[in-house]
Amino acid sequence: xxxxxxxxxxxxxxxxxxxxxxxxxxxxxxxxxxxxxxxxxxxxxxxxxxxxxxxxxxxxxxxxxxxxxxxxxxxxxxxxxxxxxxxxxxxxxxxxxxxxxxxxxxxxxxxxxxxxxxxxxxxxxxxxxxxxxxxxxxxxxxxxxxxxxxxxxxxxxxxxxxxxxxxxxxxxxxxxxxxxxxxxxxxxxxxxxxxxxxxxxxxxxxxxxxxxxxxxxxxxxxxxxx
Numbered sequence: 001x002x003x004x005x006x007x008x009x010x011x012x013x014x015x016x017x018x019x020x021x022x023x024x025x026x027x028x029x030x031x032x033x034x035x036x037x038x039x040x041x042x043x044x045x046x047x048x049x050x051x052x053x054x055x056x057x058x059x060x061x062x063x064x065x066x067x068x069x070x071x072x073x074x075x076x077x078x079x080x081x082x083x084x085x086x087x088x089x090x091x092x093x094x095x096x097x098x099x100x101x102x103x104x105x106x107x108x109x110x111x112x113x114x115x116x117x118x119x120x121x122x123x124x125x126x127x128x129x130x131x132x133x134x135x136x137x138x139x140x141x142x143x144x145x146x147x148x149x150x151x152x153x154x155x156x157x158x159x160x161x162x163x164x165x166x167x168x169x170x171x172x173x174x175x176x177x178x179x180x181x182x183x184x185x186x187x188x189x190x191x192x193x194x195x196x197x198x199x200x201x202x203x204x205x206x207x208x209x210x211x212x213x214x215x216x217x218x219x220x221x222x223x224x225x226x
Contacts, residue, residue, distance in 0.1 A: 026091070099132075111223050122156065157185060157187075179197070
């Protein structure tokens with residue numbers, strides 16, 4: 001493996017268990033609004049939410065639009081009439097307090113730090129929510145920087161997002177930076193488009209759409225690669 005100095009680590013479903021956080025927050029939210037909060041309803045919301053974030057990644061919708069529209073569509077599909085904007089606000093309050101680590105995430109960060117890497121968290125999302133989740137998860141102390149799309153004014157996979165991250169990190173040589181993440185459409189595509197090597201964390205059975213530099217099935221494998 002090449003000698004890297006800096007790692008751009010995706011947050012959700014690479015370090016933090018976003019599916020667990022999302023499920024927790026949506027179940028609480030639906031219960032508050034008197035909506036069925038069974039696994040079926042949660043799965044429906046999750047699919048709708050993923051669709052809208054992919055629209056955001058492709059530049060088809062603004063972040064402010066997708067945050068509301070995902071709830072409007074979910075409510076329509078569930079046959080419920082509620083205020084989507086209010087639900088979105090309450091959802092973020094619940095999600096902010098939902099910081100579930102993936103098994104082995106803290107151990108991975110500790111090991112990488114011991115090896116001398118500079119570690120940067122890279123994430124699409126709302127800055128206030130993501131900063132709080134990272135802090136409450138206990139992984140902030142390992143990080144040399146946190147780059148959220150809202151602050152960067154660009155999102156993964158856009159080259160502008162990674163340009164921002166490099167500008168605000170210590171390493172400027174792209175050949176010494178490795179992008180690590182679970183998402184083919186944001187992490188891997190974004191890294192490739194930005195001239196950066198990539199490591200795909202293939203832990204969730206996502207379809208392989210692009211060719212990463214490396215692939216790892218587990219967080220332990222990522223540690224072993226580095």
